[in-house]
Amino acid sequence: MLDIRLLREEPERVKQAMIDLNAVDAPVDEAIALDKRRREILVELEALKAERNTGSRQIGALMREGKRDEAEKLKARMSELGGQIDTLESELRRVEADLQEAMLNIPNLPLPEVPVGKDDSENVVVKTVGEPRAFDFTPRPHWEIGEALDILDFERGVKLSGSRFYVMKGLGAKLQRALITWMLDVHIEQHGYTEVYPPFVVREHCLVGTGNLPKFGDNLYRDVEDDLWLIPTAEVPVTNLYRDEILDGSQLPIKHVAYTPCFRREKMSAGKDTRGIKRGHQFDKVEMVKFCTPETGRAELDSLIDNAEDICRLLEIPYRVVQMCTGDLSFVAAIKFDLEMWAPGVQEWLEVSSCSLFTDFQARRANIRYRPEPKARPRYVYTLNGSGLALPRVVIAILENYQQEDGSVVVPAVLRPYMGVDVITPPQGR
RNA sequence: GGAGGGUUGGCCGAGUGGACGAAGGCGGCUGUCUUGAAAACAGCUAUACCGGAAACGGUAUCGAGGGUUCGAAUCCCUCACCCUCCGCCA
Known part of the structure; x- marks a missing residue:
């Protein structure tokens, strides 16, 4: 498996290597797109999770103080948040599985000294x-x-x-x-x-x-x-x-x-x-x-x-x-x-x-x-x-x-x- | 194949669903003290990912993966591995 950072930072070098390797069908572009999408989801998802973590902690505190009503109100809000998190998480799982699969199907890069040839x-x-x-x-x-x-x-x-x-x-x-x-x-x-x-x-x-x-x-x-x-x-x-x-x-x-x-x-x-x-x-x-x-x-x-x-x-x-x-x-x-x-x-x-x-x-x-x-x-x-x-x-x-x-x-x-x-x-x- | 018990940080080991990262110990690092060392005392002691120029912030990780829940090391399911006993076997 290649380092994903290589695809991120030097996509042209990777693509040229695929041409040299006679492996132009390797899913390089797919991997790059999936990696980008993965990070977009992560940013959004982690923000939501951060919000849920603080919320849950508050619920715990409220329960201890005996403020049941406020706790219940907050629970309802957190439950809603949970729905969004589930949706994003399942998309993330799909994207990560696809990314993994793509990465597993991209061959290694040849060293510069390897002669370029067709077969x-x-x-x-x-x-x-x-x-x-x-x-x-x-x-x-x-x-x-x-x-x-x-x-x-x-x-x-x-x-x-x-x-x-x-x-x-x-x-x-x-x-x-x-x-x-x-x-x-x-x-x-x-x-x-x-x-x-x-x-x-x-x-x-x-x-x-x-x-x-x-x-x-x-x-x-x-x-x-x-x-x-x-x-x-x-x-x-x-x-x-x-x-x-x-x-x-x-x-x-x-x-x-x-x-x-x-x-x-x-x-x-x-x-x-x-x-x-x-x-x-x-x-x-x-x-x-x-x-x-x-x-x-x-x-x-x-x-x-x-x-x-x-x-x-x-x-x-x-x-x-x-x-x-x-x-x-x-x-x-x-x-x-x-x-x-x-x-x-x-x-x-x-x-x-x-x-x-x-x-x-x-x-x-x-x-x-x-x-x-x-x-x-x-x-x-x-x-x-x-x-x-x-x-x-x-x-x-x-x-x-x-x-x-x-x-x-x-x-x-x-x-x-x-x-x-x-x-x-x-x-x-x- | 059958029955039971286990898997927690570098190591040992605690943990009733709720308080930045999981108690405590060992080991390790730093400091105080000391001529030096030891002892004692104090502090620190993981990894990955995301954002950020950085400082830093966030998320995840208690064998793995799902589930329940506002919230799981803790409850449920599946799987892997280890241990004990029984059976079988070169």
């Missing part, structure tokens, strides 16, 4: 690291490798849960588990994050806090009976850890890393990305989340990206860093960089991480503040997060980059202690 075609490749491996055979896509190795089972996944679900088996399941443990260890031991294991279902207000609701409810699974929602990313529970809290400034930055499964309905078009494990309704992810002061936010983003890149480097898989242009920014991000690993089987760059700075946009929604000095006024923190990394796509990248002509897959060196084997080989007797 993902204008994103900027910041850097490319590592050389794609030269194959002396035609690299196969991961679903062929996975099925041949009997570590991926698509048919049975569909049998259990429908399209876009799959089953991992044997060393495939173990590879994923090894990656999770290893990534967590790297972030904890080398990058100074504290591990968090959160609930995988949350209440609605948490999703409003991170910005998934009210706009993007279509992508979420929900238990209607208890009004609990399955998390689409660890960002939701971990960011909301400190909702409605005032943190001690000396604790910042707070750095958390969490492994969770992620659940997304993704009513995407049938036929797109349906093969393999690139896009499912359930996937695993290791996520980094930071809370810091406004002053350090931008630098914390750089170190967050570097932490994610470390995983790519250690796995020795070619990757690139892409900066999102204004038109491709998410609703809540002020600036965002994606990490993409090269997958030679499917011949594409796979998004394995998305690192964003949200400025105080989420903090305002979730009411997460900090006190800079012991006596100082609380301020909103800045929040950040980035995948470190998203599992299935890393599995794809490993299978496709480390595949050998005989169908086996070499285990990346850093994972061998976690896997217990150096090579994933085809099952016996096939």
